[in-house]
Amino acid sequence: MLLPHSGILFSAMTQLSIIFLGTGGSWPTVKRNVSSVAVKREGEIILFDCGEGTQRQFQKSTQSYMQISKVFLTHFHGDHFLGLPGLIQTMQLNDRNKPLYVYGSRGVEKLISQLLSLGYFKPAYEVIVQEVSDGDVLEFGEYCVRVFRVDHNVPAVGYVLEEHMRPGRFDKPHALELGIPEGPLFGKLQRGETVILKNGRKITPEMVLGHLRKGRKIVISGDTKPCERLIQFSQDADVLIHDATFHSELEDIAREYGHTTARQAAEIAKTAKVETLFLTHISPRYLDYHVLEKDAQAVFEHSFVPKDFQEVEIKLKK
Protein backbone atom coordinates (compact mmCIF):
# COMPACT_ATOMS: atom_id res chain seq x y z
CA MET A 1 0.00 0.00 0.00
CA LEU A 2 1.29 3.45 -0.85
CA LEU A 3 1.61 5.71 2.15
CA PRO A 4 1.24 9.47 2.12
CA HIS A 5 4.59 11.30 2.02
CA SER A 6 5.86 14.72 1.19
CA GLY A 7 8.51 13.84 -1.37
CA ILE A 8 8.93 12.07 -4.63
CA LEU A 9 9.46 8.32 -4.92
CA PHE A 10 12.89 7.44 -6.14
CA SER A 11 14.23 4.45 -7.94
CA ALA A 12 15.89 1.59 -6.10
CA MET A 13 18.77 2.05 -8.52
CA THR A 14 19.64 5.51 -7.15
CA GLN A 15 23.22 5.55 -5.99
CA LEU A 16 24.29 7.46 -2.94
CA SER A 17 27.94 7.88 -1.98
CA ILE A 18 29.95 9.87 0.49
CA ILE A 19 33.35 11.19 -0.56
CA PHE A 20 35.51 12.43 2.29
CA LEU A 21 37.41 15.37 0.82
CA GLY A 22 38.84 16.80 4.02
CA THR A 23 38.88 14.98 7.35
CA GLY A 24 41.27 17.16 9.35
CA GLY A 25 40.43 19.80 11.93
CA SER A 26 41.65 23.38 12.38
CA TRP A 27 44.46 23.38 9.79
CA PRO A 28 45.56 21.09 6.98
CA THR A 29 48.31 18.50 7.36
CA VAL A 30 50.15 16.53 4.71
CA LYS A 31 47.61 13.71 4.99
CA ARG A 32 44.36 15.48 5.82
CA ASN A 33 42.87 18.60 4.34
CA VAL A 34 40.42 20.75 6.30
CA SER A 35 36.69 20.00 6.38
CA SER A 36 34.66 19.03 3.39
CA VAL A 37 32.33 16.12 2.71
CA ALA A 38 30.72 15.50 -0.68
CA VAL A 39 27.54 13.49 -0.99
CA LYS A 40 26.96 12.26 -4.50
CA ARG A 41 23.41 11.33 -5.42
CA GLU A 42 22.62 10.62 -9.05
CA GLY A 43 24.33 13.32 -11.12
CA GLU A 44 24.41 15.82 -8.28
CA ILE A 45 26.99 16.58 -5.60
CA ILE A 46 25.86 18.10 -2.32
CA LEU A 47 28.80 19.59 -0.45
CA PHE A 48 28.97 19.93 3.32
CA ASP A 49 31.56 22.55 4.28
CA CYS A 50 34.30 23.73 1.99
CA GLY A 51 37.63 24.30 3.73
CA GLU A 52 40.58 25.87 1.92
CA GLY A 53 41.88 23.58 -0.81
CA THR A 54 38.60 21.73 -1.40
CA GLN A 55 38.69 22.46 -5.15
CA ARG A 56 42.07 20.76 -5.34
CA GLN A 57 40.85 17.81 -3.26
CA PHE A 58 38.12 17.38 -5.88
CA GLN A 59 40.76 17.26 -8.58
CA LYS A 60 42.65 14.56 -6.73
CA SER A 61 39.42 12.59 -6.21
CA THR A 62 37.27 10.71 -8.72
CA GLN A 63 34.63 13.46 -8.59
CA SER A 64 34.13 16.74 -10.43
CA TYR A 65 33.37 20.02 -8.70
CA MET A 66 31.32 20.98 -11.73
CA GLN A 67 28.56 18.66 -10.43
CA ILE A 68 28.11 20.56 -7.18
CA SER A 69 24.55 21.84 -6.89
CA LYS A 70 24.43 22.91 -3.24
CA VAL A 71 26.83 23.79 -0.48
CA PHE A 72 25.82 23.54 3.18
CA LEU A 73 28.03 25.37 5.68
CA THR A 74 27.94 24.20 9.29
CA HIS A 75 29.58 27.33 10.75
CA PHE A 76 31.90 30.18 9.90
CA HIS A 77 35.32 29.12 11.10
CA GLY A 78 37.87 29.42 8.31
CA ASP A 79 38.67 25.70 8.11
CA HIS A 80 35.05 25.14 7.04
CA PHE A 81 34.50 27.81 4.39
CA LEU A 82 37.73 29.37 3.08
CA GLY A 83 37.72 27.08 0.04
CA LEU A 84 34.46 28.53 -1.20
CA PRO A 85 35.64 31.69 -3.03
CA GLY A 86 38.29 29.77 -4.98
CA LEU A 87 35.84 27.00 -5.81
CA ILE A 88 33.23 29.49 -7.03
CA GLN A 89 35.84 31.30 -9.14
CA THR A 90 37.23 28.12 -10.66
CA MET A 91 33.76 26.88 -11.59
CA GLN A 92 33.29 30.21 -13.35
CA LEU A 93 36.60 29.89 -15.23
CA ASN A 94 35.31 26.47 -16.31
CA ASP A 95 32.14 28.04 -17.76
CA ARG A 96 29.63 27.16 -15.09
CA ASN A 97 26.36 28.91 -15.77
CA LYS A 98 23.86 27.08 -13.61
CA PRO A 99 23.15 28.62 -10.22
CA LEU A 100 24.89 27.46 -7.06
CA TYR A 101 22.90 27.25 -3.84
CA VAL A 102 24.63 27.99 -0.54
CA TYR A 103 23.02 27.37 2.85
CA GLY A 104 24.25 28.40 6.27
CA SER A 105 23.09 29.79 9.55
CA ARG A 106 22.59 33.45 10.48
CA GLY A 107 25.14 35.66 8.76
CA VAL A 108 25.58 33.45 5.71
CA GLU A 109 24.34 36.15 3.34
CA LYS A 110 26.90 38.65 4.62
CA LEU A 111 29.67 36.04 4.49
CA ILE A 112 28.95 34.98 0.92
CA SER A 113 28.63 38.56 -0.21
CA GLN A 114 32.09 39.22 1.33
CA LEU A 115 33.55 36.12 -0.34
CA LEU A 116 32.16 37.16 -3.72
CA SER A 117 33.65 40.64 -3.59
CA LEU A 118 37.29 39.81 -2.85
CA GLY A 119 39.79 41.28 -5.29
CA TYR A 120 38.72 41.69 -8.89
CA PHE A 121 36.25 38.79 -9.04
CA LYS A 122 32.78 39.40 -10.50
CA PRO A 123 30.36 36.45 -10.33
CA ALA A 124 28.93 35.57 -13.76
CA TYR A 125 26.48 32.92 -12.56
CA GLU A 126 23.96 33.08 -9.77
CA VAL A 127 25.00 32.22 -6.24
CA ILE A 128 21.75 31.86 -4.33
CA VAL A 129 22.17 32.09 -0.58
CA GLN A 130 19.66 30.90 1.98
CA GLU A 131 19.85 31.35 5.72
CA VAL A 132 18.73 28.29 7.67
CA SER A 133 18.03 27.68 11.33
CA ASP A 134 17.27 24.96 13.80
CA GLY A 135 14.32 22.80 12.76
CA ASP A 136 14.22 23.89 9.12
CA VAL A 137 13.45 21.21 6.56
CA LEU A 138 14.57 21.98 3.02
CA GLU A 139 12.75 19.93 0.40
CA PHE A 140 14.60 18.81 -2.72
CA GLY A 141 12.22 16.38 -4.41
CA GLU A 142 13.51 12.93 -3.66
CA TYR A 143 15.26 13.99 -0.47
CA CYS A 144 15.24 16.69 2.14
CA VAL A 145 17.88 18.32 4.32
CA ARG A 146 17.04 18.96 7.96
CA VAL A 147 18.86 21.60 9.98
CA PHE A 148 19.57 21.33 13.69
CA ARG A 149 21.45 23.50 16.14
CA VAL A 150 24.61 22.07 17.65
CA ASP A 151 26.81 23.25 20.52
CA HIS A 152 30.09 24.82 19.35
CA ASN A 153 31.88 27.97 20.55
CA VAL A 154 30.30 29.95 17.71
CA PRO A 155 26.80 29.53 16.22
CA ALA A 156 26.80 26.21 14.35
CA VAL A 157 24.37 23.76 12.84
CA GLY A 158 24.38 20.14 11.76
CA TYR A 159 22.54 18.67 8.79
CA VAL A 160 20.57 15.53 8.02
CA LEU A 161 20.29 14.46 4.40
CA GLU A 162 17.31 12.14 4.27
CA GLU A 163 15.83 10.43 1.27
CA HIS A 164 12.06 10.17 1.10
CA MET A 165 10.23 6.89 0.83
CA ARG A 166 10.92 4.57 -2.03
CA PRO A 167 8.62 1.94 -3.58
CA GLY A 168 7.85 -1.21 -1.63
CA ARG A 169 9.20 -4.63 -2.53
CA PHE A 170 7.90 -6.00 -5.86
CA ASP A 171 5.90 -9.21 -5.38
CA LYS A 172 6.96 -11.10 -8.48
CA PRO A 173 5.03 -14.36 -7.86
CA HIS A 174 1.83 -12.37 -7.34
CA ALA A 175 2.51 -10.29 -10.45
CA LEU A 176 2.83 -13.47 -12.53
CA GLU A 177 -0.40 -14.81 -10.96
CA LEU A 178 -2.15 -11.61 -12.07
CA GLY A 179 -1.06 -12.43 -15.64
CA ILE A 180 1.51 -9.65 -15.99
CA PRO A 181 4.17 -10.83 -18.44
CA GLU A 182 7.76 -10.59 -17.22
CA GLY A 183 9.42 -7.62 -18.94
CA PRO A 184 9.09 -3.85 -19.18
CA LEU A 185 5.72 -3.76 -17.38
CA PHE A 186 7.45 -4.97 -14.21
CA GLY A 187 9.72 -1.93 -14.32
CA LYS A 188 6.84 0.48 -14.87
CA LEU A 189 4.96 -0.90 -11.88
CA GLN A 190 8.12 -0.72 -9.74
CA ARG A 191 8.43 2.95 -10.69
CA GLY A 192 4.87 3.55 -9.49
CA GLU A 193 3.11 3.59 -12.86
CA THR A 194 -0.25 1.95 -13.58
CA VAL A 195 -0.26 -0.44 -16.55
CA ILE A 196 -2.92 -1.96 -18.77
CA LEU A 197 -2.56 -5.63 -19.77
CA LYS A 198 -3.37 -6.92 -23.29
CA ASN A 199 -6.65 -8.35 -21.91
CA GLY A 200 -7.60 -4.80 -20.87
CA ARG A 201 -7.08 -5.37 -17.16
CA LYS A 202 -5.76 -2.37 -15.25
CA ILE A 203 -2.96 -3.11 -12.76
CA THR A 204 -2.04 -0.44 -10.23
CA PRO A 205 1.33 -0.43 -8.41
CA GLU A 206 -0.41 -1.03 -5.07
CA MET A 207 -1.46 -4.47 -6.34
CA VAL A 208 2.10 -5.75 -6.69
CA LEU A 209 4.22 -3.57 -4.36
CA GLY A 210 4.66 -3.91 -0.60
CA HIS A 211 4.79 -1.07 1.90
CA LEU A 212 6.86 1.94 1.01
CA ARG A 213 10.38 1.61 2.36
CA LYS A 214 12.55 4.21 4.00
CA GLY A 215 15.32 5.96 2.13
CA ARG A 216 18.82 6.57 3.40
CA LYS A 217 19.84 9.01 6.07
CA ILE A 218 23.20 10.73 6.50
CA VAL A 219 23.95 13.07 9.41
CA ILE A 220 26.75 15.65 9.50
CA SER A 221 27.50 17.09 12.92
CA GLY A 222 29.87 19.89 11.96
CA ASP A 223 31.95 21.09 14.92
CA THR A 224 30.22 20.52 18.22
CA LYS A 225 30.41 19.39 21.80
CA PRO A 226 28.30 16.30 22.48
CA CYS A 227 24.69 17.45 22.28
CA GLU A 228 21.22 16.02 22.76
CA ARG A 229 19.85 17.50 19.58
CA LEU A 230 22.37 15.51 17.62
CA ILE A 231 21.24 12.24 19.16
CA GLN A 232 17.65 13.17 18.38
CA PHE A 233 18.36 13.99 14.72
CA SER A 234 20.61 10.97 14.21
CA GLN A 235 18.08 8.28 15.17
CA ASP A 236 18.57 5.19 12.99
CA ALA A 237 20.78 7.03 10.53
CA ASP A 238 22.72 4.97 8.01
CA VAL A 239 25.73 7.19 8.55
CA LEU A 240 26.73 9.70 11.20
CA ILE A 241 29.75 11.86 10.37
CA HIS A 242 30.77 13.35 13.69
CA ASP A 243 33.35 15.73 15.10
CA ALA A 244 35.98 13.61 16.88
CA THR A 245 38.76 16.15 17.15
CA PHE A 246 40.38 14.57 20.22
CA HIS A 247 40.98 11.29 22.04
CA SER A 248 38.98 10.77 25.23
CA GLU A 249 42.16 11.47 27.20
CA LEU A 250 41.75 15.11 26.14
CA GLU A 251 38.08 15.47 27.03
CA ASP A 252 38.76 18.70 28.93
CA ILE A 253 40.45 20.29 25.94
CA ALA A 254 37.67 19.07 23.68
CA ARG A 255 35.09 20.73 25.92
CA GLU A 256 37.11 23.96 26.15
CA TYR A 257 37.29 24.30 22.35
CA GLY A 258 33.72 23.14 21.71
CA HIS A 259 34.60 19.73 20.27
CA THR A 260 33.83 16.06 20.89
CA THR A 261 36.14 13.14 21.66
CA ALA A 262 36.10 9.96 19.60
CA ARG A 263 34.66 8.11 22.61
CA GLN A 264 31.86 10.63 23.05
CA ALA A 265 31.00 10.48 19.35
CA ALA A 266 30.75 6.70 19.69
CA GLU A 267 28.37 7.08 22.62
CA ILE A 268 26.16 9.34 20.54
CA ALA A 269 26.20 6.85 17.64
CA LYS A 270 25.30 4.00 19.98
CA THR A 271 22.47 5.87 21.68
CA ALA A 272 21.06 7.05 18.34
CA LYS A 273 21.34 3.50 16.91
CA VAL A 274 23.14 4.62 13.78
CA GLU A 275 24.59 2.03 11.49
CA THR A 276 28.05 3.47 10.86
CA LEU A 277 29.98 6.25 12.53
CA PHE A 278 32.68 8.18 10.70
CA LEU A 279 34.99 10.17 12.95
CA THR A 280 36.18 13.38 11.40
CA HIS A 281 37.74 16.83 12.06
CA ILE A 282 40.80 14.93 13.34
CA SER A 283 43.24 17.18 15.20
CA PRO A 284 46.62 17.66 13.45
CA ARG A 285 48.23 16.18 16.58
CA TYR A 286 47.10 12.64 15.71
CA LEU A 287 49.52 11.21 13.19
CA ASP A 288 48.26 7.74 14.06
CA TYR A 289 44.52 7.89 13.67
CA HIS A 290 44.08 4.32 14.95
CA VAL A 291 44.18 5.57 18.53
CA LEU A 292 40.99 7.52 17.84
CA GLU A 293 39.36 4.60 16.07
CA LYS A 294 40.11 2.33 19.03
CA ASP A 295 38.87 4.97 21.46
CA ALA A 296 35.51 4.94 19.68
CA GLN A 297 35.31 1.23 18.90
CA ALA A 298 35.49 0.41 22.61
CA VAL A 299 31.96 1.87 22.78
CA PHE A 300 30.61 1.44 19.25
CA GLU A 301 32.16 -1.14 16.97
CA HIS A 302 31.17 0.42 13.64
CA SER A 303 33.37 3.47 14.16
CA PHE A 304 35.90 4.45 11.53
CA VAL A 305 38.29 7.30 10.81
CA PRO A 306 38.05 7.84 7.05
CA LYS A 307 41.09 8.91 5.07
CA ASP A 308 40.89 11.83 2.67
CA PHE A 309 39.42 10.70 -0.68
CA GLN A 310 37.79 7.63 0.86
CA GLU A 311 34.49 6.89 -0.87
CA VAL A 312 31.66 5.04 0.81
CA GLU A 313 28.61 3.81 -1.05
CA ILE A 314 25.47 3.77 1.05
CA LYS A 315 23.37 0.84 -0.12
CA LEU A 316 19.61 0.67 0.12
CA LYS A 317 18.42 -1.98 2.50
CA LYS A 318 16.52 -4.93 0.99
Added chain:
Amino acid sequence: MLLPHSGILFSAMTQLSIIFLGTGGSWPTVKRNVSSVAVKREGEIILFDCGEGTQRQFQKSTQSYMQISKVFLTHFHGDHFLGLPGLIQTMQLNDRNKPLYVYGSRGVEKLISQLLSLGYFKPAYEVIVQEVSDGDVLEFGEYCVRVFRVDHNVPAVGYVLEEHMRPGRFDKPHALELGIPEGPLFGKLQRGETVILKNGRKITPEMVLGHLRKGRKIVISGDTKPCERLIQFSQDADVLIHDATFHSELEDIAREYGHTTARQAAEIAKTAKVETLFLTHISPRYLDYHVLEKDAQAVFEHSFVPKDFQEVEIKLKK
Protein backbone atom coordinates in the same frame (compact mmCIF):
# COMPACT_ATOMS: atom_id res chain seq x y z
CA MET B 1 87.98 50.16 -1.43
CA LEU B 2 84.59 50.43 0.23
CA LEU B 3 81.99 52.07 -1.96
CA PRO B 4 79.07 54.10 -0.67
CA HIS B 5 75.82 52.09 -0.52
CA SER B 6 72.46 52.38 1.12
CA GLY B 7 72.26 49.02 2.86
CA ILE B 8 74.10 46.84 5.28
CA LEU B 9 76.95 44.55 4.27
CA PHE B 10 76.06 40.91 4.54
CA SER B 11 78.16 37.85 5.06
CA ALA B 12 79.32 35.72 2.16
CA MET B 13 77.84 32.79 4.08
CA THR B 14 74.28 34.11 3.72
CA GLN B 15 72.13 31.50 2.04
CA LEU B 16 69.45 32.45 -0.41
CA SER B 17 66.97 29.93 -1.82
CA ILE B 18 63.84 29.96 -3.85
CA ILE B 19 61.12 27.42 -3.06
CA PHE B 20 58.44 27.09 -5.71
CA LEU B 21 55.24 26.43 -3.76
CA GLY B 22 52.73 26.91 -6.55
CA THR B 23 53.64 27.06 -10.23
CA GLY B 24 50.20 26.71 -11.83
CA GLY B 25 48.01 29.43 -13.26
CA SER B 26 44.31 30.23 -12.79
CA TRP B 27 43.27 27.10 -10.86
CA PRO B 28 45.09 24.25 -9.15
CA THR B 29 45.70 20.89 -10.79
CA VAL B 30 46.82 17.61 -9.26
CA LYS B 31 50.47 18.50 -9.94
CA ARG B 32 50.57 22.28 -9.60
CA ASN B 33 49.05 24.50 -6.99
CA VAL B 34 48.23 28.14 -7.72
CA SER B 35 50.80 30.91 -7.37
CA SER B 36 53.23 31.20 -4.52
CA VAL B 37 57.00 31.56 -4.39
CA ALA B 38 58.95 31.56 -1.15
CA VAL B 39 62.36 33.18 -0.91
CA LYS B 40 64.33 31.99 2.08
CA ARG B 41 67.14 34.21 3.25
CA GLU B 42 68.80 33.41 6.58
CA GLY B 43 66.01 32.61 9.05
CA GLU B 44 63.40 34.58 7.16
CA ILE B 45 60.91 33.63 4.45
CA ILE B 46 59.67 36.29 2.06
CA LEU B 47 56.56 35.13 0.26
CA PHE B 48 55.51 36.33 -3.18
CA ASP B 49 51.80 35.69 -3.72
CA CYS B 50 49.76 33.25 -1.70
CA GLY B 51 47.22 31.30 -3.72
CA GLU B 52 44.67 29.02 -2.07
CA GLY B 53 46.36 26.04 -0.45
CA THR B 54 49.74 27.71 0.10
CA GLN B 55 49.75 26.81 3.80
CA ARG B 56 49.40 23.15 2.86
CA GLN B 57 52.13 23.45 0.22
CA PHE B 58 54.38 24.68 3.01
CA GLN B 59 53.56 21.60 5.04
CA LYS B 60 54.46 19.36 2.13
CA SER B 61 57.72 21.27 1.60
CA THR B 62 60.87 21.40 3.74
CA GLN B 63 59.96 24.92 4.93
CA SER B 64 57.84 26.28 7.76
CA TYR B 65 55.22 28.97 7.30
CA MET B 66 56.05 30.18 10.80
CA GLN B 67 59.19 31.78 9.33
CA ILE B 68 57.30 34.06 6.97
CA SER B 69 58.07 37.69 7.72
CA LYS B 70 56.61 39.43 4.66
CA VAL B 71 54.12 38.71 1.94
CA PHE B 72 54.21 40.56 -1.37
CA LEU B 73 51.09 40.37 -3.52
CA THR B 74 51.45 40.99 -7.24
CA HIS B 75 47.74 41.57 -7.92
CA PHE B 76 44.30 40.71 -6.64
CA HIS B 77 43.15 37.76 -8.69
CA GLY B 78 42.03 34.90 -6.45
CA ASP B 79 44.72 32.46 -7.54
CA HIS B 80 47.32 34.86 -6.11
CA PHE B 81 45.87 35.71 -2.69
CA LEU B 82 43.09 33.37 -1.55
CA GLY B 83 45.52 31.37 0.58
CA LEU B 84 46.27 34.35 2.76
CA PRO B 85 43.35 34.28 5.24
CA GLY B 86 43.87 30.59 6.01
CA LEU B 87 47.62 31.06 6.36
CA ILE B 88 47.16 34.01 8.73
CA GLN B 89 44.63 32.03 10.79
CA THR B 90 46.81 28.93 10.97
CA MET B 91 49.85 30.94 12.08
CA GLN B 92 47.64 32.33 14.83
CA LEU B 93 46.48 28.85 15.89
CA ASN B 94 50.19 28.00 16.09
CA ASP B 95 50.82 30.90 18.47
CA ARG B 96 52.40 33.42 16.14
CA ASN B 97 52.81 36.72 17.90
CA LYS B 98 55.30 38.62 15.76
CA PRO B 99 53.81 40.98 13.19
CA LEU B 100 53.29 39.97 9.58
CA TYR B 101 53.94 42.53 6.85
CA VAL B 102 51.82 42.47 3.70
CA TYR B 103 52.58 44.56 0.62
CA GLY B 104 50.47 45.09 -2.46
CA SER B 105 49.35 47.72 -4.90
CA ARG B 106 46.43 50.12 -4.54
CA GLY B 107 43.54 48.49 -2.70
CA VAL B 108 45.68 46.16 -0.60
CA GLU B 109 44.51 47.70 2.66
CA LYS B 110 40.88 47.14 1.80
CA LEU B 111 41.58 43.59 0.62
CA ILE B 112 43.47 42.58 3.75
CA SER B 113 40.87 44.16 5.98
CA GLN B 114 38.24 42.09 4.14
CA LEU B 115 40.32 38.92 4.49
CA LEU B 116 40.78 39.50 8.21
CA SER B 117 37.08 39.92 8.91
CA LEU B 118 35.70 36.76 7.32
CA GLY B 119 33.58 34.61 9.60
CA TYR B 120 34.43 34.57 13.30
CA PHE B 121 38.19 35.21 12.96
CA LYS B 122 39.79 37.91 15.14
CA PRO B 123 43.49 38.61 14.49
CA ALA B 124 45.58 38.31 17.65
CA TYR B 125 48.87 39.49 16.13
CA GLU B 126 49.60 42.52 14.01
CA VAL B 127 49.13 42.36 10.26
CA ILE B 128 50.82 45.48 8.94
CA VAL B 129 49.73 46.41 5.44
CA GLN B 130 51.59 48.73 3.12
CA GLU B 131 50.46 49.95 -0.27
CA VAL B 132 53.24 50.05 -2.85
CA SER B 133 53.48 51.48 -6.32
CA ASP B 134 55.70 51.63 -9.36
CA GLY B 135 59.22 52.74 -8.54
CA ASP B 136 59.03 52.19 -4.77
CA VAL B 137 62.11 50.79 -3.10
CA LEU B 138 61.53 49.11 0.25
CA GLU B 139 64.64 48.85 2.39
CA PHE B 140 65.14 45.82 4.64
CA GLY B 141 68.70 46.14 5.88
CA GLU B 142 70.75 43.70 3.85
CA TYR B 143 68.38 43.74 0.90
CA CYS B 144 65.69 45.83 -0.69
CA VAL B 145 62.55 45.08 -2.68
CA ARG B 146 61.82 47.20 -5.73
CA VAL B 147 58.32 47.55 -7.10
CA PHE B 148 57.50 47.99 -10.77
CA ARG B 149 54.27 48.21 -12.72
CA VAL B 150 53.50 45.37 -15.13
CA ASP B 151 50.85 45.02 -17.81
CA HIS B 152 48.02 42.64 -16.82
CA ASN B 153 44.26 42.99 -17.27
CA VAL B 154 43.94 44.36 -13.71
CA PRO B 155 46.41 46.60 -11.84
CA ALA B 156 49.50 44.49 -11.14
CA VAL B 157 53.09 44.88 -10.06
CA GLY B 158 56.28 42.85 -10.18
CA TYR B 159 58.99 42.77 -7.55
CA VAL B 160 62.78 42.69 -7.47
CA LEU B 161 64.46 41.30 -4.37
CA GLU B 162 67.98 42.66 -4.46
CA GLU B 163 70.72 42.16 -1.93
CA HIS B 164 72.95 45.12 -1.22
CA MET B 165 76.68 45.04 -1.70
CA ARG B 166 78.78 42.52 0.14
CA PRO B 167 82.44 42.74 1.15
CA GLY B 168 85.07 42.54 -1.55
CA ARG B 169 87.42 39.60 -2.03
CA PHE B 170 89.85 39.06 0.86
CA ASP B 171 93.47 39.43 -0.25
CA LYS B 172 95.09 36.71 1.88
CA PRO B 173 98.69 37.06 0.59
CA HIS B 174 98.58 40.80 1.27
CA ALA B 175 97.11 40.23 4.73
CA LEU B 176 99.96 37.87 5.61
CA GLU B 177 102.45 40.43 4.27
CA LEU B 178 100.91 43.00 6.62
CA GLY B 179 101.69 40.63 9.48
CA ILE B 180 98.10 39.62 10.25
CA PRO B 181 98.15 36.11 11.72
CA GLU B 182 95.86 33.58 10.04
CA GLY B 183 92.85 33.01 12.32
CA PRO B 184 89.95 34.95 13.79
CA LEU B 185 91.28 38.36 12.71
CA PHE B 186 90.79 37.32 9.08
CA GLY B 187 87.08 36.77 9.76
CA LYS B 188 86.69 40.12 11.53
CA LEU B 189 88.25 41.97 8.60
CA GLN B 190 86.05 40.07 6.13
CA ARG B 191 83.00 41.18 8.10
CA GLY B 192 84.13 44.80 7.77
CA GLU B 193 85.66 45.28 11.25
CA THR B 194 88.91 47.13 11.98
CA VAL B 195 91.46 45.13 14.00
CA ILE B 196 94.57 46.02 16.06
CA LEU B 197 97.59 43.74 15.74
CA LYS B 198 99.77 42.75 18.78
CA ASN B 199 102.39 45.26 17.58
CA GLY B 200 99.77 48.01 17.87
CA ARG B 201 99.25 48.42 14.14
CA LYS B 202 95.71 49.25 13.08
CA ILE B 203 94.39 47.34 10.07
CA THR B 204 91.22 48.55 8.40
CA PRO B 205 89.12 46.31 6.11
CA GLU B 206 89.90 48.50 3.11
CA MET B 207 93.54 47.44 3.42
CA VAL B 208 92.81 43.77 2.72
CA LEU B 209 89.48 43.70 0.90
CA GLY B 210 88.86 44.32 -2.79
CA HIS B 211 85.95 46.24 -4.26
CA LEU B 212 82.52 45.61 -2.83
CA ARG B 213 80.71 42.94 -4.79
CA LYS B 214 77.10 42.84 -5.87
CA GLY B 215 74.52 40.76 -4.04
CA ARG B 216 71.95 38.56 -5.65
CA LYS B 217 68.90 39.68 -7.56
CA ILE B 218 65.61 37.81 -8.01
CA VAL B 219 62.78 39.19 -10.14
CA ILE B 220 59.14 38.09 -9.90
CA SER B 221 56.94 39.21 -12.77
CA GLY B 222 53.53 38.24 -11.42
CA ASP B 223 50.90 38.00 -14.17
CA THR B 224 51.71 40.19 -17.13
CA LYS B 225 51.92 40.62 -20.84
CA PRO B 226 55.48 41.15 -22.09
CA CYS B 227 56.47 44.62 -20.90
CA GLU B 228 59.41 46.99 -21.21
CA ARG B 229 59.47 47.81 -17.53
CA LEU B 230 60.15 44.18 -16.76
CA ILE B 231 63.16 44.09 -19.03
CA GLN B 232 64.44 47.25 -17.38
CA PHE B 233 64.04 45.90 -13.83
CA SER B 234 65.44 42.46 -14.69
CA GLN B 235 68.85 43.62 -15.99
CA ASP B 236 71.53 41.10 -15.00
CA ALA B 237 69.27 39.36 -12.50
CA ASP B 238 70.38 36.00 -11.13
CA VAL B 239 66.85 34.71 -11.47
CA LEU B 240 63.78 35.87 -13.35
CA ILE B 241 60.54 34.10 -12.42
CA HIS B 242 58.17 35.01 -15.23
CA ASP B 243 54.58 34.40 -16.25
CA ALA B 244 54.62 31.79 -19.03
CA THR B 245 50.99 30.76 -18.98
CA PHE B 246 50.89 29.63 -22.63
CA HIS B 247 52.95 28.17 -25.45
CA SER B 248 53.88 30.57 -28.24
CA GLU B 249 51.26 28.88 -30.43
CA LEU B 250 48.66 30.58 -28.22
CA GLU B 251 50.14 34.06 -28.30
CA ASP B 252 46.77 35.59 -29.17
CA ILE B 253 45.08 34.00 -26.18
CA ALA B 254 47.99 35.04 -23.94
CA ARG B 255 47.57 38.65 -25.10
CA GLU B 256 43.79 38.52 -24.64
CA TYR B 257 44.10 37.35 -21.02
CA GLY B 258 47.06 39.58 -20.15
CA HIS B 259 49.69 36.84 -20.05
CA THR B 260 53.01 35.96 -21.64
CA THR B 261 54.06 32.93 -23.68
CA ALA B 262 57.08 30.84 -22.74
CA ARG B 263 58.84 32.11 -25.88
CA GLN B 264 58.17 35.74 -25.01
CA ALA B 265 59.41 35.22 -21.44
CA ALA B 266 62.63 33.79 -22.92
CA GLU B 267 63.05 36.85 -25.12
CA ILE B 268 62.73 39.09 -22.07
CA ALA B 269 65.27 37.01 -20.15
CA LYS B 270 67.70 37.15 -23.07
CA THR B 271 67.34 40.89 -23.57
CA ALA B 272 67.74 41.57 -19.85
CA LYS B 273 70.77 39.23 -19.68
CA VAL B 274 69.43 37.30 -16.70
CA GLU B 275 71.21 34.17 -15.62
CA THR B 276 68.29 31.78 -15.19
CA LEU B 277 64.67 32.00 -16.22
CA PHE B 278 61.95 30.09 -14.39
CA LEU B 279 58.69 29.80 -16.28
CA THR B 280 55.67 29.80 -14.02
CA HIS B 281 51.88 30.32 -13.85
CA ILE B 282 51.59 27.32 -16.17
CA SER B 283 48.11 26.91 -17.62
CA PRO B 284 46.22 23.79 -16.43
CA ARG B 285 46.03 22.74 -20.10
CA TYR B 286 49.73 21.77 -20.20
CA LEU B 287 50.05 18.31 -18.72
CA ASP B 288 53.44 18.02 -20.38
CA TYR B 289 55.40 21.06 -19.33
CA HIS B 290 58.35 20.15 -21.57
CA VAL B 291 56.62 21.77 -24.53
CA LEU B 292 56.82 25.10 -22.72
CA GLU B 293 60.42 24.55 -21.70
CA LYS B 294 61.37 23.79 -25.31
CA ASP B 295 59.42 26.80 -26.52
CA ALA B 296 61.55 29.02 -24.29
CA GLN B 297 64.87 27.22 -24.69
CA ALA B 298 64.79 27.84 -28.44
CA VAL B 299 65.43 31.48 -27.52
CA PHE B 300 67.13 31.32 -24.13
CA GLU B 301 68.85 28.14 -23.06
CA HIS B 302 68.67 28.63 -19.29
CA SER B 303 64.89 28.40 -19.21
CA PHE B 304 63.20 25.94 -16.89
CA VAL B 305 59.70 25.05 -15.75
CA PRO B 306 60.05 24.33 -12.04
CA LYS B 307 57.89 21.70 -10.38
CA ASP B 308 56.00 22.48 -7.20
CA PHE B 309 58.32 22.11 -4.17
CA GLN B 310 61.46 22.53 -6.27
CA GLU B 311 64.14 24.38 -4.31
CA VAL B 312 66.87 26.39 -5.96
CA GLU B 313 69.83 27.77 -4.07
CA ILE B 314 71.18 31.02 -5.49
CA LYS B 315 74.92 31.02 -4.94
CA LEU B 316 77.03 34.13 -4.56
CA LYS B 317 79.44 34.61 -7.40
CA LYS B 318 83.15 34.33 -6.60
